[in-house]
Amino acid sequence: MTELIVLAGGFLAAAVRVATPLLLAATGETIAERAGVLNLGLEGMMLAGALAATLGATAGGPWAGVAAAVAAGMLLALLFAAVAVGARANQIIAGTAISLGAIGLTGMVYRQAYGVAGAGLDVPTLAALSVPVLSDIPLVGPGFFRQPAPTYMALAALPLVWWLLFRTRAGLALRATGESARLARAAGVRPRLVRTLATVAGGGFAGLAGATLVLAQVGTFAERMTAGRGYVAIAIVVLGRWHPVGVAVASLLFGAATALQYLFQTLGLEVPYQLFLMLPYALTLLALAGAVGRVRAPADLARD
Amino acid sequence: MAVAAVLLGLLALAVGLRLAGYDAGAALAALWRGSFGGWYAITSATLVRAVPLTVIGLGIALAFRAGAFNIGAEGQFYAGAIAATWIGLRVATLPPPLAVAATTAGAAVAGALWVGLPVLLRLRYGVTEVISTLVLNFVAEALVSLMVQGPLQEAQGIYPQSDMIAPAARLPLLPGTRLHAGLPIALVGAVGLWYLFTRTLWGFRLRAVGAGPRAARISGRIDAERVAAAALLGSGAIAGLAGGIEVTGVSYALFQNLSPGYGFTAIAVALLARLHPRGVVAAGVLFGALEAGAGAMQRDAGVPAVAVYLVEAVVILVAILAARGHRGGAEELA
Numbered sequence: 001m002t003e004l005i006v007l008a009g010g011f012l013a014a015a016v017r018v019a020t021p022l023l024l025a026a027t028g029e030t031i032a033e034r035a036g037v038l039n040l041g042l043e044g045m046m047l048a049g050a051l052a053a054t055l056g057a058t059a060g061g062p063w064a065g066v067a068a069a070v071a072a073g074m075l076l077a078l079l080f081a082a083v084a085v086g087a088r089a090n091q092i093i094a095g096t097a098i099s100l101g102a103i104g105l106t107g108m109v110y111r112q113a114y115g116v117a118g119a120g121l122d123v124p125t126l127a128a129l130s131v132p133v134l135s136d137i138p139l140v141g142p143g144f145f146r147q148p149a150p151t152y153m154a155l156a157a158l159p160l161v162w163w164l165l166f167r168t169r170a171g172l173a174l175r176a177t178g179e180s181a182r183l184a185r186a187a188g189v190r191p192r193l194v195r196t197l198a199t200v201a202g203g204g205f206a207g208l209a210g211a212t213l214v215l216a217q218v219g220t221f222a223e224r225m226t227a228g229r230g231y232v233a234i235a236i237v238v239l240g241r242w243h244p245v246g247v248a249v250a251s252l253l254f255g256a257a258t259a260l261q262y263l264f265q266t267l268g269l270e271v272p273y274q275l276f277l278m279l280p281y282a283l284t285l286l287a288l289a290g291a292v293g294r295v296r297a298p299a300d301l302a303r304d
Numbered sequence: 305m306a307v308a309a310v311l312l313g314l315l316a317l318a319v320g321l322r323l324a325g326y327d328a329g330a331a332l333a334a335l336w337r338g339s340f341g342g343w344y345a346i347t348s349a350t351l352v353r354a355v356p357l358t359v360i361g362l363g364i365a366l367a368f369r370a371g372a373f374n375i376g377a378e379g380q381f382y383a384g385a386i387a388a389t390w391i392g393l394r395v396a397t398l399p400p401p402l403a404v405a406a407t408t409a410g411a412a413v414a415g416a417l418w419v420g421l422p423v424l425l426r427l428r429y430g431v432t433e434v435i436s437t438l439v440l441n442f443v444a445e446a447l448v449s450l451m452v453q454g455p456l457q458e459a460q461g462i463y464p465q466s467d468m469i470a471p472a473a474r475l476p477l478l479p480g481t482r483l484h485a486g487l488p489i490a491l492v493g494a495v496g497l498w499y500l501f502t503r504t505l506w507g508f509r510l511r512a513v514g515a516g517p518r519a520a521r522i523s524g525r526i527d528a529e530r531v532a533a534a535a536l537l538g539s540g541a542i543a544g545l546a547g548g549i550e551v552t553g554v555s556y557a558l559f560q561n562l563s564p565g566y567g568f569t570a571i572a573v574a575l576l577a578r579l580h581p582r583g584v585v586a587a588g589v590l591f592g593a594l595e596a597g598a599g600a601m602q603r604d605a606g607v608p609a610v611a612v613y614l615v616e617a618v619v620i621l622v623a624i625l626a627a628r629g630h631r632g633g634a635e636e637l638a
Contacts, residue, residue, distance in 0.1 A: 038434065040375070089624040092373050092434055096571055097624075101617025105320065107610035112324040116606070223610055228442060235439050274450035281443045285421065288431040302434065 005138050011256075011263045012143035016151060017217065019255025021046070021209040023154045025233035026240065026247045027161055028205025033237055034165060035198035036178040036191075038302040040095025041080045043230025044102025045203045048072040049210025051106040054123055054221040055113060057214070062126045066150075066211050073207020074200050076102065081199040085192050091302045099230065107223045119220045126150065126215045148216035150208065155248075157205075162244040174198055178298030206230065235284040242298065254280045306576050306583065309622040310590065313615035320614055321607060331605040335612075338600025339593035348482040349599075352554060354592025355486040356381070356546045356566045361573035361584040362490070362497050363542030369501070369579050370535035371514045372426075376419060376437025377543040378567025379444035383418035384411035384547025386451055389558040392469030392551060393456075403472035408489075408548040415544015416537050418444065423533045433536060441567070448560055456558055465559035475553040484553030491585065493542070498581040510535060543567065564595070572616045575623045591616065 025046055032039050039045075049069035056068030076098060084094040110118075126148040135145035144155075165171040174194055176184040181191035209229070214221055236254060240247030257280050261273035314332070321328040339350045360377050367374040374380075388411040395403035422436035449464070451457075456466040475484040501507040512523040513531045520526040546566070555562055573591050577583025594616070598609035 040438075083621060083625065087625055089621075092375065093571065093575065093620060093624050096375070096568060097617045097620035100568060100572070100613045100620070104611050104614030104617065107608040108320060108324050108326070108614070111606070111608045112326065223608065231438055232442065234435065235442075238435055272450055272454060274446040274453075277446045278443050281439050281446075284439050285425065285436060288436055289425055289429045297432070302432070 007263070007266070009139045009142050010266075011259055012140065013146070014259035014262050015252060015255040016143045016147060017255070018258045019251040020147070020151045020154050020216070021212040021229060022233050022236055022254055023248060023251035024150065024157070024209035024212060025206045025230060026236040026251055027154065027157055027244060028202035028209075029233055029237045030202075030240070030242055030244060030247055031161060031165070031174070031205075032195075032198045032202035033242060033301055034178045034298055035174045035195045036181060036298055036300040036303065037081075037085065037195050037199050037202075038091050038095070038234075039077070039080060039199060039202055040092055040231070040234070041076065041098030041102075042095070042202070042206050042233055043226055043228065044099035045073040045076045045080075045206035046210040046213070046226045046230045046233075047099075047102045047106050047224070048076050049207030050214045050225055051110055051210075051221055052207065053211035053214045054110075054119055057124050058119065058122070062124050062215050065124075065215055066126075066208065069207040069211030069214075070204045071207070073203040073205070073210065075203075077200045077203020077206070078196075080203070081196040085195045085199065103224055106221075110221055110223065114221075118222070121219050123214065123220055125219050148212075150212040150216050153208070158244045158248055165244070175298070178300055181300050181303075206233075209233070235281060238297075239280065239284045239287045241287070250280070253283070305623070305626050306578070306587070309576060309619045309626070310615075312622050313618040316618040317611060317615050321611070326607055327605060331601050331607045331611075334601045334604040334607075335594070335597035337597070337604070339597035341600075344481065345596065345600075347478060349596035350589065350593040351483050351487055352592070353595045354589045355484075355490050355553070356550055356563070357570050357573050357591050357595075358490040358585055358588030359486070359493060359546035359549060360543050360566055360570035361577065361588050362493050362581060363539040363546070364570050364574040365577065365579040365581065365584055366497065366510075366542065367535050367539035368574060369510050369514045370532045371516070372532045372536045372539070373432075373434045374419065374437050374536060374539045374543075375434055375571075376422065376440050376567070377539070377570055378563060378565065379437070379441035380415040380418045380540045380543035381547040381550070381563055381567050382444040382448050383414040384544030385551050385558055385562055386448060386456070386547075387411045387414035387544070388473075388548035388551040389451075389456055389466050389469060392473035392556075393467060394470075395473050396470035398472055400472045403470060404475060404552060407469070407473045407552050408545060411548020411551070412541040412545040415547065416541035418544065419536050419540025423536050426536075427529060427533055445560070448558065448562070452559055458557075466557045468556045469551065473552055474556060475549070482554070484549075486549040486553045489545075489549060490588070494581040494585050501581065506531075543570075569595070569616060572620045572623075576619055578623075578627070 052072035053065040053069035057065030080098045083089050084091040128148050131145040135141045173189045177191045177194045184191050236250045240250035257276045260276045264271050318328045388407045391410040392407045422433045425431035425436050452464045458467045477484050509526050509531050512520045513528045520528045573587040576587040594612045598612040601607045602609040
């Protein structure tokens with residue numbers, strides 16, 4: 001029995017660990033999409049964040065890495081917004097370009113900064129922080145209360161973003177812009193400014209997500225290390241129905257699907273884990289079709 | 305415009321290399337050597353990579369012309385590759401032309417089926433194909449992983465890859481090179497698509513729909529959704545065919561990371577070509593050269609091969625910024 005609880009606790013901890021960067025990126029993307037911006041550059045912003053975190057942490061410790069990552073994500077988001085919002089170029093294509101460009105840019109800078117051998121494991125990282133008492137709760141303790149700082153930041157951001165989106169005038173203006181930029185403008189909102197700010201905020205979250213990968217999980221940078229997580233975050237926003245709470249649940253689901261393969265390995269089970277990897281995507285498609293609760297994208301998403 | 309975009313892309317690479325402290329001259333020289341620096345480089349490196357980029361690029365041009373954003377070509381490519389491998393392992397006794405035809409046709413069908421769900425979701429529930437096709441890329445990659453560790457794993461069951469397909473199912477090679485008959489297939493496809501776009505009623509409908517729903521209404525009774533659905537299905541079939549060509553012409557086997565992101569690079573190819581088939585061929589060769597030269601750049605100048613993605617990004621951004629102004633649907637791209 002205790003063994004089972006330890007095993008399940010370990011599984012949950014792994015799920016939360018995998019979910020953290022996804023949740024951070026998806027929370028940022030929720031803000032952007034609520035304002036009407038579909039940011040396929042998210043993948044690139046995460047990757048830029050990951051490299052900036054590595055450089056920053058090497059130079060000034062892990063928190064300098066976090067700050068550099070957020071700044072890098074925001075900077076790249078600003079570039080994306082200039083093209084897709086400012087110049088009104090197609091969001092989908094501009095985002096794809098940003099993600100491609102980030103692969104090239106980070107690869108070049110990384111090789112030059114650390115040589116062929118790479119950064120190795122000398123990057124200062126963020127250790128797990130145990131919340132007294134709570135972390136000793138069986139089952140959920142290790143998962144939610146013995147994690148590195150970014151997990152707590154992601155959890156703290158949830159109510160904040162919810163409050164911002166649904167309980168403030170700024171949030172109302174933001175959502176109105178996402179539903180109809182034209183009507184929002186008529187009501188005195190400046191849609192391009194709102195969309196730019198929302199995109200840049202989303203980029204900051206994506207940068208932080210990249211920093212999480214490096215500083216709280218892998219411990220170093222590698223070319224293309226985000227491996228599609230930015231695109232996964234976009235699926236999570238859909239599955240989470242453009243709502244912070246739904247996004248959190250969806251992130252955990254994606255995290256759990258990945259953590260299952262570790263569990264199977266531990267148990268020595270020969271189960272085709274890829275089926276579980278596919279599951280959240282299948283759910284996302286179902287969500288798109290309206291089968292998982294009522295789902296509706298912001299009406300002006302990816303339009304101008 | 306296209307030439308300016310490419311020059312700006314290469315300039316961005318040179319400046320980026322310079323700023324990052326590389327020897328930009330040596331890197332660009334290596335890029336050239338690896339792509340156009342000789343008969344073998346041209347045929348076996350550049351053109352071999354140009355084939356999938358051109359073929360997928362044609363498919364993307366077809367979808368984008370109808371204003372349908374197929375971001376899932378990578379997944380459709382893999383669906384085609386899986387089907388081609390499955391069939392290619394089973395046609396050893398057929399005469400070669402028939403074996404090749406069955407294999408590549410199966411790949412095209414698989415690609416169309418793979419985009420079938422997004423098409424259905426769009427027609428039935430009004431779901432944007434951007435997200436559904438994107439999501440299915442990941443499902444396809446997981447499926448490849450499942451296949452090469454399961455039903456399609458090589459006979460000894462050690463390596464995560466399939467057995468080699470039957471020799472009868474392999475495309476003929478240009479003697480002395482790795483260049484295969486996928487190149488003429490790509491060229492014929494480009495001519496076919498050009499004919500479709502410019503000489504048929506269907507091509508007219510496609511352009512009308514791409515110009516926006518209003519234009520489609522004005523042009524007569526065109527069912528915009530049906531045209532977009534057909535374009536998406538065709539686009540998926542073409543990307544699947546590219547996967548089949550890759551298996552029958554280059555790899556002869558299925559494994560993970562068979563595509564170095566061809567499905568995404570092909571978006572740049574189609575945009576640089578302003579969605580014109582002739583341009584897609586030229587842009588496909590150009591980007592094939594970039595991918596080919598990237599390897600040489602890494603080997604000889606110590607510049608990571610991924611640096612060429614910076615060129616692609618700049619090319620895309622310049623292309624869409626230059627095309628901006630004419631508003632509405634895909635016409636703003638074309």
